[in-house]
Amino acid sequence: MDQQSLNAVLGQAQAFFASKGLRFTRQREALVTLIFRNDDHFRPEDLLPKLRKKDGAVSRATIYRTILLLVESGMLREISLGGGERLYDPNFLKSPNHNHLVCVDCKEIIEFEDLNIDVMQNCITRRLGFSPTQKAIRIEGSCDRLRLLGSCANFKGGKSRRTARR
Amino acid sequence: MDQQSLNAVLGQAQAFFASKGLRFTRQREALVTLIFRNDDHFRPEDLLPKLRKKDGAVSRATIYRTILLLVESGMLREISLGGGERLYDPNFLKSPNHNHLVCVDCKEIIEFEDLNIDVMQNCITRRLGFSPTQKAIRIEGSCDRLRLLGSCANFKGGKSRRTARR
């Protein structure tokens, strides 16, 4: 995420905290910056070591407490990709309706959006007498290239997460 | 689940264990019976007290180890309905492709199937270069009746889980 977008995010966070009469402290700013600087999913525990460097230290308790607030603000979402692992996904700011495909072979996570499925989810929900407030699809799949060719060329040297181009 | 279906399930479990050269012990039979006797989602910890009665005691370690095996067999599936809670769902035996709608108001869980979404999920997955092995949709919704009428007539005295009639 470029500096300009990051500044916008920091402003959004600050506005949220202010609207609740809460402060935007050094620790909270450091956390928001770290979380939204790149688009990786993360566990709270992952953040702890990254915030030990330099003078930007933030305690474990503050990390957990701040994440809760960011989820409440809607800027951050909790997702689960299996195995009881609790991850947080900062990308709902850019793609409010994205879903996740996880490769069982290489564990790569691919984010995708699909307007049609979105509409159908709304229909189903309404038909059952509810108004949708949040929707999540998780698909597990095996890699075709790997199975057919014996190697997973798509992912060689790639990141562990990519976004589907449409 | 009626006795006849339960017997079939027990047979299926026994066959799975046998196929892996594992034994179908008193503890494993008690667990399978308890899990598939009704269609409730459960946490492993929930099972412990229920297996203390009479002579059917099963230790915590055995519960966790057996659940792992049942998931491996495909008879049981792990689901997550939010909040990092890890639940197990025995209903994929009857409804291999069902999904979950969770009411944010009353926490009721509604299971539903939809063939169209199923097909679209397969398409998306293939388009991205994968073959789907497992699909899960979780929708969170607020109760229309509760919001419009101030009460949630649908659920009064009902179970905490129902299955959508189609």
Added chain:
DNA sequence: CTAGATGCAAACGTTTTGCACCCCG
């Protein structure tokens, strides 16, 4: 000045693991 925020350490609930003993085939 003071309500909110932080850091620490203890507590917590869930899940996993090491190990001695048990039992089925």
Added chain:
DNA sequence: CGGGGTGCAAAACGTTTGCATCTAG
């Protein structure tokens, strides 16, 4: 008799909480 299976208790793990202290406004 041997390889699984079990139970126990300890350990591991992620998360929450109580409390004394600090700090932003």
